[in-house]
Amino acid sequence: MNATQNKPTRAVKPLWQELGLTRGEYDHIVSLLGREPNETELGIYGVMWSEHCSYKNSRKLLSGLPTTGSHVLQGPGENAGVIALDENLAVCFKIESHNHPSAIEPYQGAATGVGGILRDIFAMGARPIALLDSLHFGDPHERGKCRERPGMAGSVDPESDRVATLVRGVVRGIADYGNCVGIPTVAGETRFDANYLGNPLVNVMAVGIVPRDRIMRARASGIGGRVLYYGGPTGRDGIHGATFSSETFEEGVEDKRSAVQIGDPFMEKKILEATLELIESDAVDAIQDMGAAGLTCSSCEMASRGETGIEIDLARVPLRAARMSPYEIMLSESQERMLAVVSPEKWEKAAAILAKWDMKAHDLGEIKPGRSMVVKRGDEICAEIPVPSLTDAAPLNSPAMREPDNREARLALHLDDIPEPADPGAVLLRLLDSPELCSRAWIWEQYDHMVGTSTALKTIGGDAAVLRVHGSEKAVAVSVDSCARAASLDPKTGAMLAVAESARNVACSGALPVAATNCCNFGNPNRPEIYWQLAQSIEGMSEACRALDTPITGGNVSLYNETDGEAISPTLTIGMLGILDASAHATGIALQAGNLFLIGSGAPSLAASEYLYQEHHRIAGRPAAPDFADERAIQKLLLAGIQGGLIRAAHDVSLGGIAVTLAEMARAGRMGIRVDLPGAERTDVALFGEGPGRVIVVVEEKDEEKIMELARKFATEIRKLGEAGGGELVMKPGIRIPMSEILAAGRDTFTKLFEKRGSR
Amino acid sequence: MRFAVVVFPGSNCDKDCVRALRDVMGQDVAEVWHTETSLSGFDAVVLPGGFSYGDYLRCGAIARFSKIMRAVKEHADRGGLVLGICNGFQILVEAHLLPGALIRNRSLKFMCRPVWLKRERRDSLFTARGEDFLRLPIAHGEGQYFIDAEGYRKLEDEGRIAYRYEAPPGIEQAENPNGSVGRIAGILNAKGNILGMMPHPERACEEFTGGVTHGRWIFESMIAHLTGERAARAGIAA
Amino acid sequence: MTDKYLITVLPKNEVSDPQGEAILDSAHALGYPEIRSIRAGRSFLIETDGDPNRIAEISDKLLANPIVERFEVKAL
Amino acid sequence: MTDKYLITVLPKNEVSDPQGEAILDSAHALGYPEIRSIRAGRSFLIETDGDPNRIAEISDKLLANPIVERFEVKAL
């Protein structure tokens, strides 16, 4: 059928515009091809030149990141980064966002987010061992929008109900998918702020283990190699917003709308096992998952990296829906599909492995000499494009940037305006009970965090999760952090704080931080203020990763997170990887018998603090940047102290300050505390002040001298705060609370907020 | 002793069971793919946890038709030991090798956490070793054991309730994590050589993963029984 | 010829149905006090070229668990 | 007066249904090759004392997810 014949007379934008291309980009395509592209070709350019595939707006900024180091085996550019673990094994890890799909359909959006990042990991030949999730939602109490807190049961407030629906759907989506595939979700972060109401963030990180000599790369090699497709069939899921083919239009408006992507974790489990078997038995030369932009992106990137051409026949693609156009087949984002290159003599072997897992091997075409991507359907040629024009020639933008005007005003914070709390104990209990600081067990208990028998149970709910690695002495520690509150005031400092905190978290669990991955969640980069935020954040991340020697091995950029012109706060999520020399060193936050020490030279401040936000409804102040020399000293002290058996528990001082940190340790260890806090001009600063560079550790009396010596050796500060034990939490000045109240505080916050029983 | 760990498409605790039995318990273990038709040569068979066939339809509903299930039944008929953990328990129930059904948790949520169990039988082939209270992780969304009143009475009368959710005196625990009839966490078949349980002993064989090592007690009991049996057989032979 | 059937699977009366109960609670909370009870089950839409009797057979064998569920087949 | 309704919720036609596909595979493996397709959904049996129109309303609000599912109400 002729695609232009039945074109309806509707006021449509030109195709290129609907695809998100600019006039200039369209003209450039015409000049690259030497002719007008057809619909399918234009669709291919549209997705390949999208931010998601081309990083056209962020690539320049990201090019300044440190990406190499002694541990790095694979930096950015492949499906995921790879870090050496020991002589034989390596760790593969990456974080990715699924923000927009989760906003539309939280359950499927989050579930397919998990699926996508897992495929990136096992496409590298790595067996996934852990998932982490960084979640940002609107304020469940909707401060500002509705003054009254909605009633616990049967709230009718539509806005706050929206947050609850999102939280439930996202958590269940991650749980159902990760649990079914059998990958433990071991850590994460859950933040709430009004600015995420319309644009929740769902960032998922996956970690896997791969033998160093079997790292798989997604580059086509060997002319004549067959293009193998396996996994789920191709349907109309998630096809790029615009559909034009008159073929689909005839079927009525309903059918034209792109369908929500549906996750199939059972298929994922099968392609996971089959992929690892294919790689292990050396049956494939290259593998790439079909993620965003599906077949288009995977085939073209494979050919691009391998510097070859590729020819595929769409008639051989297994389809889920009838009458799909070439455009739809090429752009479908159906989940759980893989593309591989197999040399012809290994085809039978590969097909046999797939058959074991009840899957068919579909032969789509061939790796060709030259640099052309040819898409056919039977004998008809649907697209013929030079591969480099899709990848290397993709546009590179440098949008304008501008610092927001009102920034200085927000940075100002006059403590004289902030009354000191009359009852600090009540403040502490309120903070512990708040959505921001309450127990996250409601979430992580819905996740199977133990499957795989690698997770160190004592690190669950702590600063970083530790996983032992079967077949190695070593273990890995992982944490995800974003410091969005601080970043909303100062994106660069916020980024540095996120890197420093995630590294500190990993060190608290007994690991040396070695590398990081990141997810940049921002608004529309064409707005100068937003682009400035992005540039600042990346600069901060760069500086911090350089200073802490934790190169960035990969990541993901999610832009256009805005609703009605309201962008989210700049949110840079850092996923940090650490390595422990021995799994026995895994350290948790649960209080143990002994004395409590504060290490590090950081000074508390109310800037961007939780206390300021919760108690005084303000986000203000100039957040202090980390002192990286001191951060490294703290790391060294933690590592030496943990390896030497001196440190029995450690917890990074983060949101809510020392008071909340100590309460969390007490709560986890079900044991009281008696401490004298370092003097400060104000009790609220001493108790609830935040800032980098501080960690609480538990050391037995007999080891006190040794820990002091270590602090001197690494030249960081240490001071004894008090001791563990008893049935009360006593902090001087100002706090004395029975442990029963501490244990109850925040235990049921999420249940009350989010558990509207019986929702779908 | 020689253990078989059956692997279905979608099983995901198979490797954990292999590791616990081989590396911690020092047994001879083999993974057996669901299309196999024989389990001869194995002393005990473990049906591991996971999501066989995605748990689409109902947990265990599709797996029960696998070829290997006939062999599992034959193995049990011969008096061999069968341990079904979590999804393995669900498969045994769907296959009618154990009575009752496992339905959605009362809370409607998947639940992963260590819980306390009380051993109801000290003399079964699976429970002879160890203490009366065990702390084992659960990780399931559909672990609410259901059986009608008559069936329940029968289980009680015949002493076939192996474990109930119950904490030792003085320890706080939400009484019934999933709403099971009679707080049942694990049951035996009439002959006593099949145990189905929702909690995961393989996750509590090492302190690192389980905090405690109470899971070993179940495997130790099985091994002790099999060792005794083998010795008896050798005695007769001699 | 291809026929269509709708199979409805519901929990038996004596079997507890936490999901149905929970939905009932929220129906009440949402302002539908007139709802007396809700039972939550599953449904399957099947297209077959074969003997309609075999639909009941497969429902009994595979789609429903007769210990806790009952089913009904309806030709469409 | 108490009325009974059966609400059937199924994935929309254009939405993929991996569960149905997996059940179809096992139906074939079990010896039912004549089955062409299976779509898997949910069903609800509702007893109400009130206005029948409100059943469709509550189905839309509480029982089905309009983004991926469609539903049908039948009086029993």
Ligand SMILES: Nc1ncnc2c1ncn2[C@@H]1O[C@H](COP(=O)(O)OP(=O)(O)O)[C@@H](O)[C@H]1O
């Ligand atoms: N969405 C989530 N999924 C899994 N674990 C989570 C999630 N959110 C928070 N957690 C866990 O809850 C604990 C507290 O989180 P958080 O307050 O962010 O810790 P910290 O401030 O130490 O980084 C951590 O152990 C974290 O891993």
Ligand SMILES: [Mg+2]
């Ligand atoms: Mg922390």
